[in-house]
Amino acid sequence: MGKKVTVVGAGFYGSTTAQRLAEYDVFDTVVITDIVEGKPAGIALDLNQSRPIEGFETTVVGVTTGPNGEGYEAIEGSDVVVITAGLPRKPGMSRMDLLETNAKIVRQVSENVAKYAPNAVVIVVSNPLDEMTALAQIATQFPRNRVLGQAGMLDTARFTNFVAEALKVPVRSVRTLTLGSHGDTMVPVPSKSTVDGKPLREVMPAEQIEDLVVRTRNGGAEVVALLKTGSAYYAPSAAAARMAKAVAEDSGEVMPVCAWVDGEYGISGVYLGVEAAIGAEGVKRVVETDLDADELASLKEAAEAVRAKQADIATM
Numbered sequence: 001m002g003k004k005v006t007v008v009g010a011g012f013y014g015s016t017t018a019q020r021l022a023e024y025d026v027f028d029t030v031v032i033t034d035i036v037e038g039k040p041a042g043i044a045l046d047l048n049q050s051r052p053i054e055g056f057e058t059t060v061v062g063v064t065t066g067p068n069g070e071g072y073e074a075i076e077g078s079d080v081v082v083i084t085a086g087l088p089r090k091p092g093m094s095r096m097d098l099l100e101t102n103a104k105i106v107r108q109v110s111e112n113v114a115k116y117a118p119n120a121v122v123i124v125v126s127n128p129l130d131e132m133t134a135l136a137q138i139a140t141q142f143p144r145n146r147v148l149g150q151a152g153m154l155d156t157a158r159f160t161n162f163v164a165e166a167l168k169v170p171v172r173s174v175r176t177l178t179l180g181s182h183g184d185t186m187v188p189v190p191s192k193s194t195v196d197g198k199p200l201r202e203v204m205p206a207e208q209i210e211d212l213v214v215r216t217r218n219g220g221a222e223v224v225a226l227l228k229t230g231s232a233y234y235a236p237s238a239a240a241a242r243m244a245k246a247v248a249e250d251s252g253e254v255m256p257v258c259a260w261v262d263g264e265y266g267i268s269g270v271y272l273g274v275e276a277a278i279g280a281e282g283v284k285r286v287v288e289t290d291l292d293a294d295e296l297a298s299l300k301e302a303a304e305a306v307r308a309k310q311a312d313i314a315t316m
Helices: 012-024 039-048 094-118 130-139 151-167 206-216 218-229 234-248 293-313
Strands: 005-009 029-034 059-064 080-083 121-124 148-149 176-182 186-188 253-262 266-279 282-287
Touching: 005 012, 005 094, 005 148, 012 029, 012 234, 029 039, 039 059, 039 176, 039 282, 080 094, 080 234, 080 282, 094 121, 094 130, 121 130, 121 234, 130 253, 130 266, 130 293, 148 266, 148 282, 151 186, 151 218, 151 234, 151 253, 151 266, 176 293, 186 206, 186 253, 186 293, 206 266, 234 253, 234 266, 253 282, 266 293
Parallel strands: 005 029, 005 080, 029 059, 080 121, 121 148
Antiparallel strands: 148 253, 176 186, 176 266, 253 266, 266 282
């Protein structure tokens, strides 16, 4: 049995994620689904025709799904399911504005995933991210380690890119970290951020770091405001695809993700942005990093903000 990954939702985010996953050539099959008749099949046909040029063998399959779960049998046996379904943000909208609409969509998708791919690791990318990850776990009833959300990798990538641009250094020489939630209570971790191995605080003034932290926190909104008709998808899809690859390869790679926290950092019972080792069973373990007092306080604050919102979604 070869490896199989499903991407639910064939919008810009979903189709770009499917493309990246196919081009990695680590899966036998990439399934892409959507409720728009014919769209996933068209994307699959197009991607398959790129195989001779890009030199990958992964087969892409596109399936239209119906309101009562029609078409979901195509995802059977998936090792990983990436849920991108839901509405993207429009200018002026917060991630929370999407809550009710996307909760219905994510619940329905999750129930079908549980039915047809009961052993899959689920990677949630629908917004508001922390709430939708919690909802997917409730709706699938999967063990919590098998449901995780993509946020920290994207936020960390944005922070890293901004630092590299500001200092005019290669991105590979910069290491940053963001924890907490995907949104207002994001917790950038300057104490763990370095440029060529030197602490970020030694090479950049505090107020410039703070400016880049704010820009990172608003990173999605900045893209939305420029695009006007949707939200970011190149960087987010790269993050989701790398997470799926780590699951497929059982790599144990440590990545910042939205994972269930149970005792780490003195925080329990909540989905939160932390570093975790990712492998075939999803989250192998949450990796605690040494935070300074301010960073730890901010992480605990983020946990409580997210906990309150996650309590609301259980009934949605």
